[in-house]
Amino acid sequence: MEWETVIGLxxxxxxxxxxxxxxxxxxxxxxxxxxxxxxxxxxxxxxxPVLNAEAITKAxxxxxxxxxxxxxxxxFDRKNYFYPDLPKGYQISQFSRPIVGKGSLExxxxxxxxKTIGITRAHLEEDAGKSLHEDFxxxxxxxxxxxxxxxxxxxxxxxxxxxxxxxxxxxxxxxxIRYLDISDGNMAEGSMRCDVNIxxxxxxxxxxxxxxxxxNVNSFRFVEKAIQHEMERQADLLESGGKVVQETRLxxxxxxxxxxMRSKEEANDYRYFPDPDLLxxxxxxxxxxxVRATLPELPTQKIQRFQAEYGLSEYDARILAASRDLADxxxxxxxxxxxxxxxxxxxxxxxxxxxLNKADLDIKxxxxxxxxxxxxxxxxHDNTIxxxxxKQIFEILWAEGGEVDAIIEAKGLKQETDTxxxxxxxxQIIQGNPDQVAQYLAADENKRKxxxxxxxxxxxxxxxxxxxxxxxxxLLGAKLGG
Amino acid sequence: xxKQTLAELSRALSSGAISSVALTEHFLxxxxxxxxxxxxxxxxxxxxxxxxxxxxxxxxxQGKATALTGIPIVHKDLFCTQGVRTSCASKMLDNFxxxxxxxxxxxxxxxxxxxxxxxxxxxxxxxxxxETSFYGxxxxxxxxxxxxxxxxxxxxxxxxxxxxxxxxxxxxxxxIRQPASLCGITGLKPTYGRISRFGMIAFAxxxxxxxxxxxxxxxxxxxxEGMAGFDPKDSTSADLPVPRYSDTLNHxxxxxxxxxxxxxxxxGLDAGVASLIQAAVKExxxxxxxxxxxxxxxxxxxxxxxxxxxxxxxxxxxxRFDGVRFGYRCAQxxxxxxxxxxxxxxxxxxxxxxxxxxxxxxxSAGYYDAYYLQAQKVRRLIRQDYxxxxxxxxxLIGPTTPSTGFRLGESARDPLAMYLSDIYTIGVNLAGLxxxxxxxxxxxxxxxxxxxxxxxxxxxxxxxxxxxxxxxTDWHRQQPAQFA
Numbered sequence: 001m002e003w004e005t006v007i008g009l010x011x012x013x014x015x016x017x018x019x020x021x022x023x024x025x026x027x028x029x030x031x032x033x034x035x036x037x038x039x040x041x042x043x044x045x046x047x048x049p050v051l052n053a054e055a056i057t058k059a060x061x062x063x064x065x066x067x068x069x070x071x072x073x074x075x076f077d078r079k080n081y082f083y084p085d086l087p088k089g090y091q092i093s094q095f096s097r098p099i100v101g102k103g104s105l106e107x108x109x110x111x112x113x114x115k116t117i118g119i120t121r122a123h124l125e126e127d128a129g130k131s132l133h134e135d136f137x138x139x140x141x142x143x144x145x146x147x148x149x150x151x152x153x154x155x156x157x158x159x160x161x162x163x164x165x166x167x168x169x170x171x172x173x174x175x176x177i178r179y180l181d182i183s184d185g186n187m188a189e190g191s192m193r194c195d196v197n198i199x200x201x202x203x204x205x206x207x208x209x210x211x212x213x214x215x216n217v218n219s220f221r222f223v224e225k226a227i228q229h230e231m232e233r234q235a236d237l238l239e240s241g242g243k244v245v246q247e248t249r250l251x252x253x254x255x256x257x258x259x260x261m262r263s264k265e266e267a268n269d270y271r272y273f274p275d276p277d278l279l280x281x282x283x284x285x286x287x288x289x290x291v292r293a294t295l296p297e298l299p300t301q302k303i304q305r306f307q308a309e310y311g312l313s314e315y316d317a318r319i320l321a322a323s324r325d326l327a328d329x330x331x332x333x334x335x336x337x338x339x340x341x342x343x344x345x346x347x348x349x350x351x352x353x354x355x356l357n358k359a360d361l362d363i364k365x366x367x368x369x370x371x372x373x374x375x376x377x378x379x380x381h382d383n384t385i386x387x388x389x390x391k392q393i394f395e396i397l398w399a400e401g402g403e404v405d406a407i408i409e410a411k412g413l414k415q416e417t418d419t420x421x422x423x424x425x426x427x428q429i430i431q432g433n434p435d436q437v438a439q440y441l442a443a444d445e446n447k448r449k450x451x452x453x454x455x456x457x458x459x460x461x462x463x464x465x466x467x468x469x470x471x472x473x474x475l476l477g478a479k480l481g482g
Numbered sequence: 483x484x485k486q487t488l489a490e491l492s493r494a495l496s497s498g499a500i501s502s503v504a505l506t507e508h509f510l511x512x513x514x515x516x517x518x519x520x521x522x523x524x525x526x527x528x529x530x531x532x533x534x535x536x537x538x539x540x541x542x543x544q545g546k547a548t549a550l551t552g553i554p555i556v557h558k559d560l561f562c563t564q565g566v567r568t569s570c571a572s573k574m575l576d577n578f579x580x581x582x583x584x585x586x587x588x589x590x591x592x593x594x595x596x597x598x599x600x601x602x603x604x605x606x607x608x609x610x611x612x613e614t615s616f617y618g619x620x621x622x623x624x625x626x627x628x629x630x631x632x633x634x635x636x637x638x639x640x641x642x643x644x645x646x647x648x649x650x651x652x653x654x655x656x657x658i659r660q661p662a663s664l665c666g667i668t669g670l671k672p673t674y675g676r677i678s679r680f681g682m683i684a685f686a687x688x689x690x691x692x693x694x695x696x697x698x699x700x701x702x703x704x705x706x707e708g709m710a711g712f713d714p715k716d717s718t719s720a721d722l723p724v725p726r727y728s729d730t731l732n733h734x735x736x737x738x739x740x741x742x743x744x745x746x747x748x749x750g751l752d753a754g755v756a757s758l759i760q761a762a763v764k765e766x767x768x769x770x771x772x773x774x775x776x777x778x779x780x781x782x783x784x785x786x787x788x789x790x791x792x793x794x795x796x797x798x799x800x801x802r803f804d805g806v807r808f809g810y811r812c813a814q815x816x817x818x819x820x821x822x823x824x825x826x827x828x829x830x831x832x833x834x835x836x837x838x839x840x841x842x843x844x845x846s847a848g849y850y851d852a853y854y855l856q857a858q859k860v861r862r863l864i865r866q867d868y869x870x871x872x873x874x875x876x877x878l879i880g881p882t883t884p885s886t887g888f889r890l891g892e893s894a895r896d897p898l899a900m901y902l903s904d905i906y907t908i909g910v911n912l913a914g915l916x917x918x919x920x921x922x923x924x925x926x927x928x929x930x931x932x933x934x935x936x937x938x939x940x941x942x943x944x945x946x947x948x949x950x951x952x953x954x955t956d957w958h959r960q961q962p963a964q965f966a
Contacts, residue, residue, distance in 0.1 A: 045578070045684075045803075046568075046679075047681070050716075090798050273795075276687035
C-alpha cells in the first residue's frame, strides 16, 4: 500500500529574555546547578509569579512575524502534574486562550516547490528544571536553573508530509526566530526543541491514522532521521496487519531508533484551570502596533527584495537571506565596494561562506569584516588587482588580517596596466614558443580559443599574475593576428 | 497593660508611660502562663521579640516611631517569617524554616512591631474550628470546651485572652470574621487585592486575603494601615493608595443606608443571635442610619460554589508539597511514586486530603465544565447580587455566624454542618468584598458577632461604622474572666 505521512510539529523556543518569565532570576545557560533559581523558581510556599513583560513583547513579535492573530486577551493556566523538576507541581502555561492564534509559514523545498504550513497557535509557558541522573550514586539531582525560563510553544497544523518538509519548516522557523531576535535558537543548548507528531494513512484517505509523538528531538538532522525511522516503523507495523498505538516515543540518536516512553493510558489528566495568581493579559491595539513598528524585514521579504533590487537569483537571494547577519554583511559589502551586487553575492556566498563553513564559524565570527571584503572587491572593480590576486589577498586577510591597500602595496600585488611593460612580456612569450604560435596560426576559430589560453597563462605566470588580463588579451589578439 | 487596646498602648508608649520592652515582657509572661490552656500559639519567638522591642524603644528615642512601633503582635502561622518555622499547622511544614519574609510581616516589622509568635490555625487554613491543626486544637477563651472558630482561631483566641494586643489572620471563606465572632473580637477581611498575598501560604488564591484581628475597630484601622498597599510581587494586589483609615473613624453616621439581607435572617439562624443583631441595628439607627431589607437571592449557592472553587485551587496550590525540596519527606522512599504518595499521605491531615481530593475531582477531565466552570458562573451571580444591593444601600448588616459555634470535637463528626455554618461569610470572599465582624453580645457566655459588608475598597466606611458602634456599646470591652 502507498502511505501518506502526516506530520505536525510542536516547537518549544526559549525566549531570550534577560530574566525568567515569572521571576527576576537570570536565564544565562550553563551556570552551576541551582545558582539561578530564586525562591519563586523553587516554588517556595507563599511565593507568587509576576509576569515578565519582555516575554509578552517577544511572543507578540513572533505572532506578527507569521501574520498571526494576536490574542487581545490571553490567559495563563495551570497544567498540573507531578515531576521532581517541576517545583510547583504545575506548569504555568496557556491552554484555552493563547497569546498567538492562527498564522502560517511559507517553506521552500529543494525542488523549488513552495508550500504554506499553517500554524495553529503559539503560547507562552515556563520551562521545567532538569533532572541529573549522573554523579548521585543511584539518586537523582535536580537543577532548577532552567525552571521558569520563558518558552514559546509553536504548534503547526498537521500539514507537513515528509521529513524534508519538516526540516524546511524548522529551518524557516529558526530563521524567523533569529530575525525577530526573540531567541538564540541554539538547538544544542535546548533553546529550540521539537516534538514530532506523526501518523500514516493510505494515500487518498481523508481520516488521519493513529499518531505517535516523538519527544524532544534536538537537531535538524535528528528530526529528519527520527521521522524517517518512525515512518518506516509505522509502515512496517501497518503492512504486517498491526496497529499504531497512540503513545509518546523517544528518539535515540545513537541507535537511530524511536522507542516507547508512555502510552495514552498512562498520560496525565493535566486538570488545566486559569492560574488565580495571574491576571489575564490584555493587549491594546496600540501596544500591538508599537511592537509591529519595531519588526525587522523578515526573510521572505528580504529574499524578494534581493531579487528585485539586486537582480540576484532566488537561489542566491535565499542563501544570503538565511540569516539577518549574513544579509546585513552582504548588503554592507555591496554598498561599500561599488563592485555591483552580483560580484559581492558571489564572493560572500562563495569564497566567504565556503571558508566559514570549513572553519565552522558563523558570519558574526568571520575573520574578514564586510568593510575589508568591500575594500578588496573595490580594488578588483577599479582594476588595481585581478580576481586571481584578490583570492590571494583574501587568504591573507583571513589568516592575518590587515588592510587591503596596504597588503597590495607591501606585497607588490598591484595589477600591471602599463601596455608597454605587458607588451614586452607578450613579445617574449611569443618568441619563446614558436611551435605553439605555428599551431595557433594553423588552427580554426574554435581551436584558437583554446590555444590562446596557453599564451595567457604563460604571460600571467611571467607577470606573477599582475598583468591586466584585458590588456593581455588585446595585445595577444593583435600580435598573433587572425 | 493587657487590658488596653493597641491605640491606648500606642499612646502610652509615645507618652513614655511604658516601654516596648516592658510591654513585650508582659505579654510573653501572659503567653507562658495562659497559652497552655488555649494552645493559641504554635511558636513563641521570645528572644527575637525582646530584641525587636529594644530596637523599637531605641527608634522611639530617635523620634522615628509610628503608631505601631513597639506594639507586640502575633501572626497566623501561614505568613512566612524568615528564620522562624512557618508550619501552616501541618506536619508537612513542621520542619519548614522560612528562608524569606512575607510582605505583610515585613511591612509590620518595618513599622517597628514586635512579633511574639505564630498562631495556631486549621491545617493550611482548611476548617472553621482550628481543630485540624497538627499541633492540636485551640480552645475558646470564653469556654474551653468550645472551639474558637477558624481557621484563624489561634489569632482570635490570643487576642480575646489578651495574650497579644492584636494579631494578623487570613480569610478565605470567613477565617478572620468567624473566629473573631466566636471569640468576641473585631476582625476585618479587606477587599481582595488590598493586602499583598506574597509570602502568605496559599489555600485558595482567588479568595485568600490577610487582615487584622483586633480588640476594636480603631485598632483594626491602625493595623490595616500598616498591612495594606500595592505589592509588585503580587500580581493580584491593587495599585491604589491606602487611605488613613484612622482619620475617618469619627465621621458621623447620619444618612447611612443599611441593608439587611433577607436571606441572612432566614431559617437556620439562632433566635438569640437574631435578636442581638436586631439590637445592634437599633444602635446604628440611633446613630442616624436608616435600615431597609434587601435580597441576595444566590446566597444558598455560595457554599456549594465555594466548595468547588476553593478545593480546586487548593489541590493545585498544595502540589508543591511533594517531599522533594522542602517540608516533610517520608522515610526510605522506594521510588519516586512512593516518595510522593507517602510524603503527602503522611504529611497532610484528613481535612486537607479531603479537600485535595474534592478539588482534584472538580478539575478532572469530563467534570471541569460541570463543577469548576459552573461554580465560576455562580460566583458571578453572587457578585451581581451584592452589586445590586449596593445600588440601594451603603452597607449590609447581618450575623457573622448562625450560632455561637461548635463544642470541641463536634464538627469532625459532621464536616458538612461545619461547611454550612460559613453561609454568611463565604459569599463575601467569592465577591471579593471587604467585611468585618464586631462583638454584639453574648449567648450563654459565648460571644456573638455582627457582620458588616461593604462595596469593594470601602474599608474606611466599615471601620468608621464599627468604631461608632463601639463608642455606644461595650461588648468589645468584655474579657473572658479566666484570662483577666
